[in-house]
Amino acid sequence: MSEKNEALNKAQKNVKHQRHVLETLINAIPQKVFIKDSNSVYQSCNEAYAADLNITPQEILGKTDYDFFPHQFAKKYQADDQRLLAQGKGEVIEEGYVREGRQCWILTTKAVIPGVDGEQNSILGLIHDVTELKEAEKQRKLEKHRYESLLEIASMSSHTQQEILDYALDTGVALTESEIGYVYFYSEKDEQFTLYSWSKGVMQQCTVVNPQTKYDLIHTGLWGEAVRQRKPMITNNYEKSPYRKGIPEGHVPLLRHLNLPVIQDGEIVAVIGVGNKKLDYDEADVRHLTLLMDGVMRTLEQKKLDDEIRELNQEL
Numbered sequence: 001m002s003e004k005n006e007a008l009n010k011a012q013k014n015v016k017h018q019r020h021v022l023e024t025l026i027n028a029i030p031q032k033v034f035i036k037d038s039n040s041v042y043q044s045c046n047e048a049y050a051a052d053l054n055i056t057p058q059e060i061l062g063k064t065d066y067d068f069f070p071h072q073f074a075k076k077y078q079a080d081d082q083r084l085l086a087q088g089k090g091e092v093i094e095e096g097y098v099r100e101g102r103q104c105w106i107l108t109t110k111a112v113i114p115g116v117d118g119e120q121n122s123i124l125g126l127i128h129d130v131t132e133l134k135e136a137e138k139q140r141k142l143e144k145h146r147y148e149s150l151l152e153i154a155s156m157s158s159h160t161q162q163e164i165l166d167y168a169l170d171t172g173v174a175l176t177e178s179e180i181g182y183v184y185f186y187s188e189k190d191e192q193f194t195l196y197s198w199s200k201g202v203m204q205q206c207t208v209v210n211p212q213t214k215y216d217l218i219h220t221g222l223w224g225e226a227v228r229q230r231k232p233m234i235t236n237n238y239e240k241s242p243y244r245k246g247i248p249e250g251h252v253p254l255l256r257h258l259n260l261p262v263i264q265d266g267e268i269v270a271v272i273g274v275g276n277k278k279l280d281y282d283e284a285d286v287r288h289l290t291l292l293m294d295g296v297m298r299t300l301e302q303k304k305l306d307d308e309i310r311e312l313n314q315e316l
Helices: 001-030 047-050 072-085 132-153 160-176 200-205 222-228 284-314
Strands: 032-036 042-045 091-099 102-113 123-128 178-185 191-196 214-216 233-235 258-263 267-275
Touching: 072 102, 102 132, 132 160, 132 191, 160 178, 160 191, 160 267, 160 284, 200 214, 222 233, 222 258, 222 267, 233 284, 258 284, 267 284
Parallel strands: none
Antiparallel strands: 032 042, 032 123, 091 102, 102 123, 178 191, 178 267, 191 214, 233 258, 258 267
């Protein structure tokens, strides 16, 4: 009997050791790991997954997705579990979601764990955050778009100033994933803005009768701050901005807004602005607009020089 007890104790210690090794292993994995039973009830998870839910690994036992996620997400997760259990094989699922105004992406690898001795199958899940990879790929495409647009703008010195600015504004709206945009020339001497280009989105949505084309800096609200502070201004919640003075009746509603001053030889000569991006504006958007307008101003300078040479040749 003592030999049997000794063998049993040894087996129990071995199982305990193996469980400890397994827990140590999954906690060392940077990805989030969880295990659910055949009814999508959590059996365990690693520390990374628990921390994301703001609980301890022990607190997840017996819980379901409905305890942690909005109903529509929990329903989808459990439907995925049951489909995979029925198929008897796993798959990789890519999902996107918005967190705090930022687009995030995850890859969830789900595998079916076969049951032993009549037990039902379980689901093993491993979640990998691929937001940085997705964002890097997106920025690479936007950088390529901006580079190609700057090449096109550089070749437009024979076009009118209006055509150059209209093209540049459409590009700026696209690069920042905005719905609307504008370009104003600015005179530091007169402290006055002169509207030069509105995006197609503004023209389609705006119903203001006889809109102004000139504005004095002193009378501007939020969008004049880029000049007053001489720096880019990101506003991701227009209603809570301390600088807003309201908008005219019929004007396009503003949710988010970004504008920045265009500076030449230390003097502000223009302001470009975009608005109503679905997600928050960030420094990447500022960089796109800054580099875009640098290229635009170089092209306009070249155009001015070409026009002067052309007029001189005509006179001669």
